[in-house]
Amino acid sequence: MKIFAIDEIAKIVKALKAKGKKIVHCHGCFDLMHPGHIKYFQAAKKMGDTLVVTVTPDIYVDKGPGRPAFNQRLRAESIAALECVDYVAVNKWPTAERTLRLLRPHIYVKGQEFERLKDKTGKIQKEYKVIREIGAELKFTHEIVFSSTRLLKKHFSNKG
Numbered sequence: 001m002k003i004f005a006i007d008e009i010a011k012i013v014k015a016l017k018a019k020g021k022k023i024v025h026c027h028g029c030f031d032l033m034h035p036g037h038i039k040y041f042q043a044a045k046k047m048g049d050t051l052v053v054t055v056t057p058d059i060y061v062d063k064g065p066g067r068p069a070f071n072q073r074l075r076a077e078s079i080a081a082l083e084c085v086d087y088v089a090v091n092k093w094p095t096a097e098r099t100l101r102l103l104r105p106h107i108y109v110k111g112q113e114f115e116r117l118k119d120k121t122g123k124i125q126k127e128y129k130v131i132r133e134i135g136a137e138l139k140f141t142h143e144i145v146f147s148s149t150r151l152l153k154k155h156f157s158n159k160g
Helices: 006-018 035-045 072-080 097-103 123-134 148-156
Strands: 023-028 050-055 087-090 107-111 137-141
Touching (some): 006 087, 023 035, 035 107, 050 072, 050 097, 072 087, 097 123, 107 123, 123 137
Parallel strands (some): 023 107, 050 087, 107 137
């Protein structure tokens, strides 16, 4: 089993860190699983020993009307199905800030589209402040990038 409550993940991470394991954390909506997500997770896994992925809860997904396309349970299950992912939890909060403080990973990984520490929501800037506060490292993957929003609009809009 890979899917746990966020509080349980925190206990697991603490125990793994006590054993000297390097913890890598990814966080996001991951609404429509696509090759970009898979390559992102695979690249993140190579940065440490244990890959923990947290998913934005349905109530905090801010991608527009009708989103998320898949509920938080399905999104978590899809991520957990990947061999490179060790643990998955649905976040309790709108952003990863409190999650980062709770898990205290060694490395927090984002895709290269966030490398300039800018996004329209301002979340990456807030996360970066917490990363510095907890002494973690922010790293970026350089894999193929897709937008779930664009894919959903392009392939599923106005089709019954």
